Amino acid sequence: MIFVMNNPYFCNMKTHSNTQNPLVSNSQKIKEEGIVVLRNITGFPSGDDLFVTSNYVICICHHGSVDVLNEDLPDVASPWHFTIVYPNRKMNCDHCSKDLQLTMIAVDAKLIDDPLLQIIKQFQYRYESHPSVKLGEHEYRMLMKIVDLMQETANIDIPDKKMLLVIQLKYFLRMLGYYRQRVLKDTKPGDQLSNSFYNAVEKHFRKHRDVGFYAAQACLSTKYFSSVILQETGHPAAYWIHRKVIDEAQMLLHMRPDLSVQAIADQLGFNTQQTFSRYFRRETGLTPTEFRNNSQPINMNQRIAIPSNEGILWQHFGKAPQVTIFNVEDGKIIDSKVLQAPEHEHGAMPRFLAEQGCTDVLCGGLGMGAVNMLNQLGIRIHAGAPELPVEQVMSMFLNGTIVYGDPSCHHHCEGHHHA
Numbered sequence: 001m002i003f004v005m006n007n008p009y010f011c012n013m014k015t016h017s018n019t020q021n022p023l024v025s026n027s028q029k030i031k032e033e034g035i036v037v038l039r040n041i042t043g044f045p046s047g048d049d050l051f052v053t054s055n056y057v058i059c060i061c062h063h064g065s066v067d068v069l070n071e072d073l074p075d076v077a078s079p080w081h082f083t084i085v086y087p088n089r090k091m092n093c094d095h096c097s098k099d100l101q102l103t104m105i106a107v108d109a110k111l112i113d114d115p116l117l118q119i120i121k122q123f124q125y126r127y128e129s130h131p132s133v134k135l136g137e138h139e140y141r142m143l144m145k146i147v148d149l150m151q152e153t154a155n156i157d158i159p160d161k162k163m164l165l166v167i168q169l170k171y172f173l174r175m176l177g178y179y180r181q182r183v184l185k186d187t188k189p190g191d192q193l194s195n196s197f198y199n200a201v202e203k204h205f206r207k208h209r210d211v212g213f214y215a216a217q218a219c220l221s222t223k224y225f226s227s228v229i230l231q232e233t234g235h236p237a238a239y240w241i242h243r244k245v246i247d248e249a250q251m252l253l254h255m256r257p258d259l260s261v262q263a264i265a266d267q268l269g270f271n272t273q274q275t276f277s278r279y280f281r282r283e284t285g286l287t288p289t290e291f292r293n294n295s296q297p298i299n300m301n302q303r304i305a306i307p308s309n310e311g312i313l314w315q316h317f318g319k320a321p322q323v324t325i326f327n328v329e330d331g332k333i334i335d336s337k338v339l340q341a342p343e344h345e346h347g348a349m350p351r352f353l354a355e356q357g358c359t360d361v362l363c364g365g366l367g368m369g370a371v372n373m374l375n376q377l378g379i380r381i382h383a384g385a386p387e388l389p390v391e392q393v394m395s396m397f398l399n400g401t402i403v404y405g406d407p408s409c410h411h412h413c414e415g416h417h418h419a
Contacts, residue, residue: 062101265277305361323339
C-alpha cells in the first residue's frame with residue numbers, strides 16, 4: 001500500500017499503542033535532507049483521535065495489514081495496496097496486524113511547490129476522490145526498484161543528490177499514476193462520476209474548458225453534473241478543469257525554455273497569446289513571463305545529455321548510438337562522460353536519461369512521443385540544436401549563443417514519433 005500524507009507532525013495523539021510515529025521521530029532528518037526513505041516500519045500509532053501530518057509521505061505495505069479511517073471513510077491497506085492522502089486529510093489508524101511491514105518515502109513540504117514536482121498537484125484531483133488502489137505483483141516490484149534506487153542515491157555523497165532524488169521521485173510518481181490508471185480501467189466501472197470526468201479532462205482539456213462539454217459526455221445536465229462532482233471531490237468541476245490547464249502551463253513554462261509563450265499558448269489551445277496570458281494571470285496572479293522568470297530549479301547544478309556519435313551531436317534523438325553527459329555547476333562544465341545509448345525502442349531513451357539523473361537534454365530533432373515522456377520525467381528539453389561537436393554545442397548553450405533550428409523529427413524519422 002502507498003499512503004501519501006502531507007503533514008509531518010501528528011496532533012492530539014492519545015494513542016492506545018506505544019508505537020512511535022516514524023514521521024515524528026524522523027522529522028528533523030526529513031527537514032534537512034528533503035527526501036528520506038524509511039524502511040522496515042513494523043508498526044504505527046493507533047487510537048481514537050484523528051491526526052494530520054506535515055510532509056508528503058508515500059507508504060508502501062509489504063506484509064500484513066492496517067485499518068484506517070480516511071476522512072471518515074473506512075480503508076484497509078494490505079500488501080501491494082497503494083493509498084494516497086493529501087494535506088489536511090484527517091486520518092485515524094484503527095488496527096495494525098502484528099506482521100505489518102511498511103516502507104515510507106517522506107518528502108519535506110517545501111519541495112511540494114518545486115516546479116519539478118508539479119505532478120503531486122497535477123494528480124491530486126485523481127487521488128483525493130479515489131485514494132486507494134491495489135496493484136499487481138509486477139507493478140509492485142517495478143516501483144520497488146525505483147525505491148531501491150532512491151535509497152542508494154540517498155546513501156551516497158554527491159553535490160546534486162537532492163536533484164537526483166527529486167527526479168527519481170517524479171519518475172516513481174509517474175509510473176505509479178500509469179499503473180493505477182491501468183488497474184482502474186481493468187476494474188468494473190465505479191459508482192463515482194468523477195473518475196470518468198478526470199479521464200475526460202486529461203484527454204480534452206486543451207480544447208474544452210467548459211463544464212457543459214464534460215456534462216454532455218456523461219449525458220447529464222450541466223447543473224446536475226456539477227453538483228455530483230462537487231459532492232464527490234469537494235470542488236466544483238470548473239476548479240479541476242482550470243487546475244489541469246494551469247498545471248500543464250506551469251510545467252511547460254518551467255521545463256521548456258525553448259518554447260515561447262506564444263508556442264505554449266498554441267499547445268494549450270488558446271487563440272492568442274493575449275488570451276492565454278489573461279487566463280493564466282486570472283488563475284495565478286502572475287503573467288506567464290513573470291512565472292517563468294520566478295520559476296527556479298532546486299539548485300544551479302545540471303546534468304545535460306546530448307545524443308551523439310563519435311563526438312558529434314546526433315540529429316535523431318531516439319536513434320543516437322551514444323549519449324554524452326555533461327555535469328555543469330554554476331554554468332561551468334565540471335566533467336563529462338560518453339555512454340552507450342539504449343537499444344532503439346519506444347520510451348527507451350527518456351527512461352535511460354532519467355536513470356542517469358539527467359536534468360536537461362540538448363538535441364536535434366525529436367518526436368512528440370519523446371517530448372511527452374521527457375516532460376513527464378521532468379527533463380528539460382532544448383531541441384533543434386545544430387549538428388556540431390558536442391563540446392562546441394555545450395559551449396554555445398552555456399554562453400547563450402546557440403541558434404536553434406527545426407526541433408521536429410520529420411526530417412529524420414519519416415513521420416514516426418519515436419521516443
